[in-house]
Amino acid sequence: MKITVAIISKSEKINKSVLDSVNFASEIIIVVDSPVKKSKTIGKTHFYYRPLNNNFASQRNFALKRAKNNWVFFIDDDEYVGTELAREIQSLTSKTKYSGFMIKRVDVCFHQPFLYGETGNTRLLHLAKRKLGNFTRPVHENWKIKGMVGELSSPLYHVKDNFISEFINRMTHYASIDAHILTKENKPFTFWRLILNPKGKFIQNYIFKLGFLDGTIGLFLAYLMSVQSLTVRIFQWTKRN
Numbered sequence: 001m002k003i004t005v006a007i008i009s010k011s012e013k014i015n016k017s018v019l020d021s022v023n024f025a026s027e028i029i030i031v032v033d034s035p036v037k038k039s040k041t042i043g044k045t046h047f048y049y050r051p052l053n054n055n056f057a058s059q060r061n062f063a064l065k066r067a068k069n070n071w072v073f074f075i076d077d078d079e080y081v082g083t084e085l086a087r088e089i090q091s092l093t094s095k096t097k098y099s100g101f102m103i104k105r106v107d108v109c110f111h112q113p114f115l116y117g118e119t120g121n122t123r124l125l126h127l128a129k130r131k132l133g134n135f136t137r138p139v140h141e142n143w144k145i146k147g148m149v150g151e152l153s154s155p156l157y158h159v160k161d162n163f164i165s166e167f168i169n170r171m172t173h174y175a176s177i178d179a180h181i182l183t184k185e186n187k188p189f190t191f192w193r194l195i196l197n198p199k200g201k202f203i204q205n206y207i208f209k210l211g212f213l214d215g216t217i218g219l220f221l222a223y224l225m226s227v228q229s230l231t232v233r234i235f236q237w238t239k240r241n
Contacts (some may be wrong), residue, residue, distance in 0.1 A: 006063035021075035021081040057135035085154035099147025100128030179235035189236035202226035
């Protein structure tokens with residue numbers, strides 16, 4: 001079956017290895033977070049320029065509307081499709097009983113995979129029929145579709161060699177948005193959440209989800225996830241006041 005690969009990016013300069021890894025697609029759509037410019041096409045790759053406006057779901061829905069194929073495969077600009085996953089996707093047929101497929105994402109830092117912690121068992125809906133649903137929630141967006149969802153056995157690799165600096169940059173950008181969304185979802189700021197949630201996040205990642213088995217990077221990730229939780233609550237407090 002023909003597949004459209006959609007990439008949401010801050011820049012039109014996508015790593016060549018990322019693009020090469022999705023060369024099996026008959027169409028590639030790149031939505032660039034940029035003031036509106038005229039779209040352009042290079043081969044089978046289409047560039048669209050659209051301001052993010054703190055809404056990742058809107059960017060992904062924009063890509064869905066412009067895809068020509070029935071099946072759309074979303075990846076980020078720092079994710080890499082390995083040979084096994086590419087073959088598995090290419091082996092799918094349009095007669096499948098599933099409307100979409102979950103894919104395990106493996107974070108990799110300096111060639112070491114994160115096997116434990118909160119990110120060690122991340123499975124997301126990356127591949128689905130474009131007409132059966134849309135993305136919801138501005139950040140940590142969720143692709144909601146109708147029908148049965150299967151799961152592919154091969155992983156998608158998320159390269160995080162600069163994960164500490166990238167994490168901090170993303171945290172300061174997303175925390176304000178996330179704080180607003182949590183309040184709308186009836187999860188307002190409380191001092192109990194401020195005190196307990198960051199500690200609970202660290203314990204969950206490092207102890208209960210065995211993050212300590214990932215060594216030093218497992219400790220760093222558990223700590224950063226805790227700081228992220230704290231930052232969101234602080235933003236909630238500032239918005240409330």
